[in-house]
Amino acid sequence: MSIDARQLTRRRIVFFSIILLLTSVATWVMADILWRGGVTRTEMFILALFIPLFALVSFGFTQALVGLWVLWRGGDPHRITTTLKEDDTTPLPVTAIALPIYNEDVSQVYEGLRIMFRSLEALGQADRFDFFILSDSNDPNKWIEEEVSWVELCKQVKGFGRIFYRHRQIPLNRKSGNISDFCRRWGARYRYMVVLDADSLMSGKALVSLVRLMEANPRAGIIQTAPQLIRCATLYGRLLQFASTLYGPVFLAGMNFWQGNEGNYWGHNAIIRLAPFIEHCALPDIPGQPQASSKFMSHDYVEAALMLRSGYEVWLAYDLPGSYEGGPPSLIDNAKRDRRWCKGNLQHAWLLFAKGIHHISRLHLMLGIFSYLSSLLWLLLLVAGSFQCYREWYVLPHGYDYDVGLSRLLDIGGGRLALGLFIFTMSLLLAPKFFSWILAARDPHRRRRFGGMLRLCSGCLIEQLFSMLVAPVQMLFHSFFVVTILLGTRVGWGTQKRAPTGGVDWGDAVRMHWIHMCAGLLWGAIAWQIHPTLFWWMSPVFGGLVLAVPFSMLLGQTDPARALARVGLLTTPQEIVVPNEVSHLDRNLTAIRERIPPPERLREHYGFMQVLLDPLVNSVHVSLLRQRHKQRGAPGEYYRAMEEKVLRDGPGALTHREKTALLLHPVSMARLHQQIWLLPDAQLSPWWTMAMRQYNILTSQPATALYR
Amino acid sequence: MDALTPFVPVWGTPEEWNLAYEKVENYLRAFRVESRLHRARLIQMVLQRVADRPPPTDGTPLTTLAIREVQTMMQEWFGRIMEEPQDASDTPGRLGLLLCDGQTRWPYCFLELERVPEEMMTKMRKAMFRAGPDLAVSNMVPREIDLGLMPEFVGDALETFQRKPFIRAVILWALLLGLLGFLFWYTR
Numbered sequence: 001m002s003i004d005a006r007q008l009t010r011r012r013i014v015f016f017s018i019i020l021l022l023t024s025v026a027t028w029v030m031a032d033i034l035w036r037g038g039v040t041r042t043e044m045f046i047l048a049l050f051i052p053l054f055a056l057v058s059f060g061f062t063q064a065l066v067g068l069w070v071l072w073r074g075g076d077p078h079r080i081t082t083t084l085k086e087d088d089t090t091p092l093p094v095t096a097i098a099l100p101i102y103n104e105d106v107s108q109v110y111e112g113l114r115i116m117f118r119s120l121e122a123l124g125q126a127d128r129f130d131f132f133i134l135s136d137s138n139d140p141n142k143w144i145e146e147e148v149s150w151v152e153l154c155k156q157v158k159g160f161g162r163i164f165y166r167h168r169q170i171p172l173n174r175k176s177g178n179i180s181d182f183c184r185r186w187g188a189r190y191r192y193m194v195v196l197d198a199d200s201l202m203s204g205k206a207l208v209s210l211v212r213l214m215e216a217n218p219r220a221g222i223i224q225t226a227p228q229l230i231r232c233a234t235l236y237g238r239l240l241q242f243a244s245t246l247y248g249p250v251f252l253a254g255m256n257f258w259q260g261n262e263g264n265y266w267g268h269n270a271i272i273r274l275a276p277f278i279e280h281c282a283l284p285d286i287p288g289q290p291q292a293s294s295k296f297m298s299h300d301y302v303e304a305a306l307m308l309r310s311g312y313e314v315w316l317a318y319d320l321p322g323s324y325e326g327g328p329p330s331l332i333d334n335a336k337r338d339r340r341w342c343k344g345n346l347q348h349a350w351l352l353f354a355k356g357i358h359h360i361s362r363l364h365l366m367l368g369i370f371s372y373l374s375s376l377l378w379l380l381l382l383v384a385g386s387f388q389c390y391r392e393w394y395v396l397p398h399g400y401d402y403d404v405g406l407s408r409l410l411d412i413g414g415g416r417l418a419l420g421l422f423i424f425t426m427s428l429l430l431a432p433k434f435f436s437w438i439l440a441a442r443d444p445h446r447r448r449r450f451g452g453m454l455r456l457c458s459g460c461l462i463e464q465l466f467s468m469l470v471a472p473v474q475m476l477f478h479s480f481f482v483v484t485i486l487l488g489t490r491v492g493w494g495t496q497k498r499a500p501t502g503g504v505d506w507g508d509a510v511r512m513h514w515i516h517m518c519a520g521l522l523w524g525a526i527a528w529q530i531h532p533t534l535f536w537w538m539s540p541v542f543g544g545l546v547l548a549v550p551f552s553m554l555l556g557q558t559d560p561a562r563a564l565a566r567v568g569l570l571t572t573p574q575e576i577v578v579p580n581e582v583s584h585l586d587r588n589l590t591a592i593r594e595r596i597p598p599p600e601r602l603r604e605h606y607g608f609m610q611v612l613l614d615p616l617v618n619s620v621h622v623s624l625l626r627q628r629h630k631q632r633g634a635p636g637e638y639y640r641a642m643e644e645k646v647l648r649d650g651p652g653a654l655t656h657r658e659k660t661a662l663l664l665h666p667v668s669m670a671r672l673h674q675q676i677w678l679l680p681d682a683q684l685s686p687w688w689t690m691a692m693r694q695y696n697i698l699t700s701q702p703a704t705a706l707y708r
Numbered sequence: 709m710d711a712l713t714p715f716v717p718v719w720g721t722p723e724e725w726n727l728a729y730e731k732v733e734n735y736l737r738a739f740r741v742e743s744r745l746h747r748a749r750l751i752q753m754v755l756q757r758v759a760d761r762p763p764p765t766d767g768t769p770l771t772t773l774a775i776r777e778v779q780t781m782m783q784e785w786f787g788r789i790m791e792e793p794q795d796a797s798d799t800p801g802r803l804g805l806l807l808c809d810g811q812t813r814w815p816y817c818f819l820e821l822e823r824v825p826e827e828m829m830t831k832m833r834k835a836m837f838r839a840g841p842d843l844a845v846s847n848m849v850p851r852e853i854d855l856g857l858m859p860e861f862v863g864d865a866l867e868t869f870q871r872k873p874f875i876r877a878v879i880l881w882a883l884l885l886g887l888l889g890f891l892f893w894y895t896r
Contacts, residue, residue, distance in 0.1 A: 130841065132840075151806065151807070151837065154837065155807065155809065160837050160838070161838065161841075164838070164839055164840045164841065165839050165840075166839060166840055180848055183846060183848050184845060184846050184847070184848050185840070185843050185844075185845065186840065186841060186843065186844055187844070187846045187848070188844035188845065188846045189841060189842075189844040278846045278847075278848045279848075280851060282848045282849050282850040282851070283850060284850045284851075284853045284855075285850065287855065306851075350855055351853075351855065353855070353856030353857055354853050354854060354855045354856055355853070355854040355856060356853070356854070487876055487879070487880060488873075488876050613738060614738050615735075615738055615739055615802050616738075616739070616740065616802055616803075616805065616806040618799075618802070619799045619800075619802035619803040619806060620803060620806065622799050623799060623800070623803050623837070624839055626799075627838070627839050627840075628839065670797065670799060674779065677731075677735055677775045677779070678772055678775050678776060678779070679772065680769040680771055680772050681727075681771070682769075692731070692734050693730075693734065695734075695738065696734055696737035696738060
């Protein structure tokens with residue numbers, strides 16, 4: 001597939017002309033409103049903020065408008081999926097499926113993998129894919145659980161030689177380093193690699209289609225799918241799921257319209273041509289960073305830019321079904337993820353002026369930066385706007401109703417002109433949702449899959465209400481992230497929470513949102529002092545901030561989400577007609593969660609305990625270590641001292657570093673296993689005696705390490 | 709399955725033998741010997757072998773003697789099945805047992821010397837896993853990229869921020885004071 005360059009240019013001219021037109025008209029009106037009897041510094045400042053922000057609003061609107069047009073006409077004739085032949089039976093090259101993980105929920109990861117493996121098996125294509133679990137986990141519980149679960153999974157699906165497990169001793173450069181490590185070790189064996197996230201799920205058909213698309217398009221370097229959110233259980237998750245499913249298609253179609261074969265990569269649920277990726281897409285170092293964290297945190301955009309720079313194409317297969325992912329369960333978890341993404345996107349500024357980068361890649365990078373920076377700009381605009389109101393009412397001789405320029409021409413007065421601009425801006429903000437609603441409402445099939453017209457409309461209203469209240473909190477979160485990151489605050493690589501575990505408690509909510517509440521109260525009081533009218537106009541902003549704590553807690557709950565789901569609200573098509581892969585995953589995970597967890601007293605050190613006590617788990621761990629670290633000799637004094645310590649004082653006496661060191665030493669592991677059973681109780685920590693007695697109470701067959 | 713024979717040790721207290729029984733049982737359960745009958749037989753066999761020996765003179769507890777005995781038996785058993793020397797590590801044997809589901813498929817054969825089916829032995833010997841395929845090493849190194857003006861103008865400042873948090877704090881304070889000063893001037 002190759003979209004004609006001139007055609008793509010024409011598309012872009014149309015696309016960006018609409019944005020320019022909308023932005024310039026709005027800027028003119030805004031300048032006209034502000035310019036009443038001269039222009040002040042505040043007004044200039046407001047105008048300077050207004051222009052890029054309105055351009056972003058116009059960008060979103062135009063993308064959705066174009067998307068509506070494209071979808072209304074039955075889809076883009078230049079989308080990559082048109083090159084897919086339904087009856088193609090050409091044998092596929094063996095493709096690697098890379099699953100980088102870092103202290104993730106093991107059951108979720110492995111059950112997803114099982115479903116994909118089975119789905120490929122059903123198509124008769126399982127032997128054309130090699131799965132790689134690429135673990136960077138440093139939590140001993142997760143690490144051991146991953147190893148045992150890998151063996152169990154391979155046994156169950158006969159996956160030895162098809163499903164591989166690799167644990168990195170030093171997780172250098174996080175996820176991108178993990179993938180690079182895979183490429184260096186095994187990349188040359190494969191033509192393509194599908195990169196997944198820990199909560200990714202893809203149907204066998206989608207995986208096969210991606211490989212076929214690559215085969216049909218030899219210039220395609222990356223094909224990104226548009227994963228649908230699934231299995232969201234909290235209110236926040238279900239709102240995101242509903243919004244992305246209903247509103248996503250118009251944006252995606254619009255995005256594909258202007259980016260064509262110069263698209264972007266989102267880090268997972270995508271297929272990559274390995275040879276050019278290895279040759280051209282190794283991440284450059286960020287200047288001035290220590291070696292261990294010298295790579296871009298958000299590697300995906302950079303890799304797409306480097307792929308385009310090498311002359312290969314990057315596509316968005318926005319209409320390829322069967323690609324899924326999970327979403328953050330709460331506003332707080334979303335903020336934690338955003339913090340990392342914010343830093344990653346701000347780091348992209350280094351590449352904005354790099355030589356040889358495609359201009360569309362610069363635009364992608366810039367849009368990524370503005371997705372966070374715009375929050376700070378909105379905040380400044382709102383503050384400056386409040387201040388300007390104060391000046392208009394109390395300081396300046398001419399208020400908004402002083403009739404000049406456009407308002408005099410139209411004979412409507414400055415106030416009405418401002419109201420008109422406000423309505424225009426809000427229309428552009430809300431229009432994409434309206435376009436998506438039209439697409440769903442006009443198609444009886446799609447409408448039914450959202451629960452029918454009444455539920456579709458109710459869902460839209462609920463989503464709109466909540467997104468209005470969430471927006472100011474997000475604005476303050478992002479503004480804070482931008483400022484602190486620019487000042488050099490370190491952002492770590494934490495494990496992402498992907499499933500609800502008991503909701504959000506008061507402590508967390510207050511800790512995260514007290515500043516939002518205070519800001520809302522203070523801002524509201526000042527606005528009231530300036531003028532009650534200003535207060536009421538800005539009350540949605542204050543409202544969201546003042547209610548942040550209870551609101552955040554509510555969003556993190558599963559009960560209200562279930563209540564809405566019971567009456568069919570916020571329903572999505574993949575819930576009405578559940579894809580096979582999703583229903584299997586649900587069933588398997590439900591069965592796993594119903595098993596008895598380990599006793600509370602053992603849980604903290606369960607993985608470490610298991611690898612020392614359980615002869616079979618110990619054999620798996622030691623064998624894996626011996627395959628990977630053949631050169632390890634007998635342990636020295638340092639290890640001997642730790643061995644004695646762990647036997648005498650229990651695993652709680654070791655530091656995380658010491659535990660990791662022991663876990664990495666096969667001789668120590670084998671010897672500790674022998675010693676722990678051999679030593680009399682008097683020479684062992686009471687914790688071990690208790691563990692020996694309790695370990696076997698649980699059921700016999702291990703499904704995963706944690707749910708033995 | 710052989711009937712259990714009476715066990716009457718001539719040394720050690722009942723309490724000590726009970727503790728040894730419990731420990732060996734825990735160990736065997738950790739080996740997934742789920743059949744109570746088979747487990748009881750094995751425990752008795754182990755304890756009998758310990759009881760048949762003279763009592764220890766160095767005060768070694770019975771639990772240790774019993775576990776040592778069972779470990780020796782396992783060493784012999786795995787060595788014979790895996791066709792490896794007796795002093796070799798039993799890790800491959802344990803792994804083989806896990807991978808061929810030995811304890812589930814042949815629940816009465818663990819530690820048996822006479823009644824191990826040929827299929828079990830073959831499967832245990834052949835059982836192995838490979839955590840990854842053969843390496844096919846590639847050289848993935850970043851290509852030269854000219855970052856333009858950014859490193860010069862911004863890089864030094866950020867590097868200083870990273871290295872010297874106090875300077876960062878001072879700049880933050882200066883920004884705050886500057887903002888307040890600006891607002892003071894601006895509102896007059």
